[in-house]
Amino acid sequence: MEQGNQTEIKMAKAELTQSPGARAGLSASTALARYPGPVLVLTEAKTFEALNAEGEALAEALAKPFGGAIASVLVELATTTEATGEAVSEKISMPAEAENPGQWLDAILVPQSDGETLILCRDITLDVNVRSALVESRQRYKDLVEVAGDFAWETDVAGVFTFISAEEALGFNAKELIGVNPETLLAHPAVSTALPFQPDDVVLNEELWLNHADGHPLCIMVSALPLYDGLGRRVGSRGMCRDISVQRLRDDILSRSRMRDRVVSYIVDTFRSKERPEDMLHTAVTSIGRALEIQGCDIYIRTSDGELSRADGFGSAAGEHDWTQNVLDHIEDETTFEGELDGYKVLATTTEFHHRGNGALILLRPPEEPWTEEDRALVEALREPLGSALAHITEQRKLEELSRIDELTGLLNRRAFNDDLDARIGRSVRRGRSGALIYVDLDNFKQVNDTHGHETGDEVLKTLAGILHQSIREYDLAARLGGDEFAVWLDDTDQTIALGRGKNIVSACNDLKEFSGSEDEPLGVSVGIAVYSPTSEETLEGLVARADQAMYEAKRGGKGQATIAKPAKSE
Incomplete structure (x- = not known):
């Protein structure tokens, strides 16, 4: 593998100094030149040489004063990889200039046996910005929820509302709630525990679900205490209510989002940890199958002739079915498919790389287990990472195939x-x-x-x-x-x-x-x-x-x- 890497690097260097006609036959270096991001070589002399156009721009930036610190980091990482013999990955931030808002790169450094280091970079600026925007959005949402209005209430000894502080509560006009027993507002009447609207002692931040005026449930946080007259007789209760439905919904969304992020990150990380395309695909399909607890999961990859070919599968229901080709044809036009076929709940989607479909994912469940919104969201979140992985696998297979072929005759070497x-x-x-x-x-x-x-x-x-x-x-x-x-x-x-x-x-x-x-x-x-x-x-x-x-x-x-x-x- 190391000898192959050295050959590709040397061919790439030669290509950059040759005429376009001379470069046309250098298949391996062309793959490096077409890598969707900067590609550099750190020489033994600790200088950076570009292997593609994006690499030239990065090499120029590293040569500028502001790039010195970044160059030093890369040299230090290269020293580490040379010592361990293993590739390392590092996120680097390119400082902003007058006409450049700044850039984040994911740099993978691969040591070579000749003392040089191959550096493959991927632009992750969008990912970093999106994550930053998401964090900012979540904080803003939290602030709005925390300042949401509360309403105070009182009940009499019979447990019915006698006072509502706000003009409107739970979607009702305050007057509409006077004389109403809170028990009749329960979203889940089967609740057997004592309601906080008639507490025997102080109750703090107890949650329960009440129906809004339009019928949809609201999560309400209740704090209350019992009221007694001068003779110590129970005369009612008093408390505060706060609608935390938005907060609970947010927590639920964040929890599911974190789960999706963990699943997606795990799959992407496993791709990077595997060298053989077959291992990458098997890890992906197995991880997806287990994350969704499904009967079958199949990944398809677009071949050189433009057809979708099954690459790997997971589960007892995985494999070709009579309807498989119809589903593949459907998602070529519509992107996604959901339906019940041959006793299975089927969910299918295409994978994308640079906005072009390059594969497909087909998932199967028993008919009694419908797909949830969370399932759909996870599958949607996987489309681009899987597409990127499939693109990488396709390119790797091309390089492997080129390394097997005699260039002059086209026969095996x-x-x-x-x-x-x-x-x-x-x-x-x-x-x-x-x-x-x-x-x-x-x-x-x-x-x-x-x-x-x-x-x-x-x-x-x-x-x-x-x-x-x-x-x-x-x-x-x-x-x-x-x-x-x-x-x-x-x-x-x-x-x-x-x-x-x-x-x-x-x-x-x-x-x-x-x-x-x-x-x-x-x-x-x-x-x-x-x-x-x-x-x-x-x-x-x-x-x-x-x-x-x-x-x-x-x-x-x-x-x-x-x-x-x-x-x-x-x-």
């Missing part, structure tokens, strides 16, 4: 081929089916480069890659191992089929003769074939060695032919 070949052999053993490894090496290729130049040599390599690609099935593997060496893996193939396929490759490569360096040394291929038996217990290294040996036997036998390797010794 050696590392990717060996990784996939190891997995294919394991599958061959589990399924009890044989396969075949074919090594292909160009004959007299050096003469082509010597006579016609390396451009013609590259054309030969690309032509051979096309021949191999046409010679295999969609699920087989083809790779350029390096130089003029190629390899093919054929699933579910015996010796007869493998030899026939090898001979076809040799025959198809007759078209390469037009590139020959000379008539005496015609261009062609030699093919070595090793058939793998799932019962042989042969290692990957042993299989490769047999195929390589068979290829050299084909060369020693006159070139331009296919040779089958002897079976593995353990068979």
